[in-house]
Amino acid sequence: MTDKNSVIYQLDGKAKLSQAIPLGLQHILAMFVGNVTPLIIIANTLSMGLEDKAALIQSTMLISGLVTLIQCYKIGPFGARLPIVMGTSFSFVPVITAVGIKYGYEGVLGACLIGGFIQVMLGQVMQKLRKYFPPVVTGTVVLAMGISLLPTGINYFAGGFGASDFGSVSNLILGTIVLLTVLIFNQYTKGITSIASILIGLIVGYIVAIPMGKVDFSQLVSMSMISVPMPLRFGFEFHIDAIFAISCMYMVSAVETVGDTTAIATCGVGRDATDKELSGAVMADGVGGILGALFSVLPTTSFGQNVGIIAMTKVVNRNVVATGAGFLILAAIFPKFGAIISLMPASVLGGASVMMFAMIAVSGIKLITSEPLNNRNSTIVALALGIGVGLSFVPGVLANMPESIQLIFGDSGLVLVALIAVTLNIVLPKEQNKNDIVLNVAK
Structure with missing residues (x-):
């Protein structure tokens, strides 16, 4: 039976390598494709050469691994000392695409560099802002966040964005095999096989995909064995409008990080996130943007996939996630190692992602209901979700608004959800509970 007193269920403590390696690798497999995909999209849009693209993918893995270690162990004020996995954010893709087409990749990196410093400053005042983020808001x-990620999971399940065989029977079968494998091992086994059910599902899916012709190993032949990522591959250009647009997306990243940090503390540790944890997490997010710009890659943010893993398994040990970060760094130095993982078909990842993303939504429900769901709180949840998430499902609503407004509010809807929830929490009158009413009547 699973020992709930095991160190893997504790924030601190040295987990055995026999546990830390598979559980850490599980985290990396879950985020690997999503981590490199945004950069691939931007590189293709800007018509980068194969050599530049390969080098930037290596740098992306290096920065993700380093910033994940900062989140796990903290350096000065930077980091939450929580098992937060960092990776390239999809939320930056639309605005970075627009900036890249207008100013080139140097303009993107200059704006990302400045935006990273702005987010670090935002993290420094998170303690003062904490009162505006009670459980009903976070x-x-x-x-x-969980709801907005579900379409991404389903898209992966069907074969991935823009796939020529999107929605094919083979993709749907492969995704279903992974989903059923995860479900069976999670619910019908005990111990390490239950905890590592996502990893097992991904491995089974990968193996099944090979005879189906969905994994092409020929790409590995031309890759070198060892290659160390180098900084400043590209230069910097600074443009006010680009800095403003990308800095707004850093605000989105901060909101996502606050939500992910809160979810990890709640569903993994069983308590609220502290002011220092939220502040450190957001500041580390900014550091990821700065380091990313120096190594010519896109900003990092906390990954929702990994929050879903923690919500499912309750494995919250920071050393386990740090072990996974080590795999990312190894993948950056040994290109073939990373390439083998990057060849994982999107439908395999989708089979695991659907459940993980749904678990994030469930974590949000638990947070909301940790306080009485009275009329006031119900109104906050209903309006924030109704307008924010609803708007993201119908992006054409903002077609006549300035492009910056479309990019900020029309992508995932998270910024609008947060803005509405915070505003309503401030302006709506507090409801007295029954005990307070009885005391007032007695007086």
């Missing part, structure tokens, strides 16, 4: 953001 829970609504986490719930919206």
